[in-house]
Amino acid sequence: MALTPRFAAILASAAVVAGLGATVLFTQGGDEDIFAQCRRGVVGGSGQLGGPFTLVSETGETVTDKDVFTKPSLLYFGYTYCPDVCPLDNSRNAEAVTLLDERGYDVTPVFVSVDTERDTPELLAEFTEIMHPKMLGLTGSAEQISVASKAYRTYFKVQNPGDPYTLIDHSTQTYLVFPEIGFVDFFNRDTTPEQMAEQVSCFVDAWKNSQ
Template sequence: MRALAALAAALVLVALSGGIWYATRSSGDGDMFADCRSAKIAGGADAIGGSFTLVDSTGATVTDKDVITEPSLVYFGYTFCPDVCPLDMVRNAEAVDVLAERGRSVTPVFISIDPERDTPEVVGDFAYNIHEKMVGLTGSPEQVAAASKAYRTYFKKNDSGDEYYLVDHSTFTYLVLPEQGFVEFFRRDLPPEQLADRAQCFLDRI
């Protein structure tokens, strides 16, 4: 009788262990960042981001491997943008400073979607004036379009017939990690402190 009770207890333990393993496996789905993600992404996180070839502020051709050497906040915009881009980039810079105070090093990256006006020197000055650590990137129209497509961003030039044209564009900021690539996006209404909190969740898991 005692042997049967011990056997029953062992079977229950095995079943319980299996249930826990299954629940963990099912809910996490092998995603080390599952608890940090704010929303599901159509096609999964792997569908966003990837390799790019652009031009830095010195005029040198660089790839994503050269730029994303530590956790980075990547934003697509343009320097002639009257309000949205500067505000978003300042927000990102402030989030980087918050993370630095917590011992986390993150690079803010600005990718121009207006290569016609945004020369290497222009994006370099724009980036540095916002944050000394910020990386400014531009490129040929083809290079910029390829990078934008990789990150699923949108932009469209409003041709006014002069040099003062505006460019419609999406305003997401992307958290990109050197080994994992794109892991999350942040909307522009998220304050610096909250952006830092959400980014740190990912950083704490690498």
């Protein structure tokens, strides 16, 4: 597939070392936590994050969270025009998924675009193809994206609405989500692919052992 100059630049920038992200803590009371031995980012559980959403896939199909999270998934909110953070973080997530594949763990990387004006399904398909063959790109209307973003307590703000070259401020955590269970933990930007693969494998093992 021939790449546009913009996506060729994205691919090149993905080789740069990622910076540090903010640390976030979430709490939950309740039942015994089957993932307690695996957690690094979430203190006490994860019940305050996640929820239902309806979005549009990179193939143009309307999908819900149940359609998307059929396997353990790494969920990230960003946009394809992002000049640095998004390609770096998604490249890291893709590398972690490849490491997990090599260890026999089937994990899906998911990219939700918060850029409802520019990120068409076609652009998302090009972006995800660059990043990883298993990556799923999602977009939607402003209302649909807002619902999904609020469910996972992410932040985004368009700097100059109406400007075709505008940047978008956004949060940079990656969320680990399981079918039926939902959100279980998150990873900051300073997590390496090796660390992410190691932690995700722990979660997947605990999930399988509980079934």
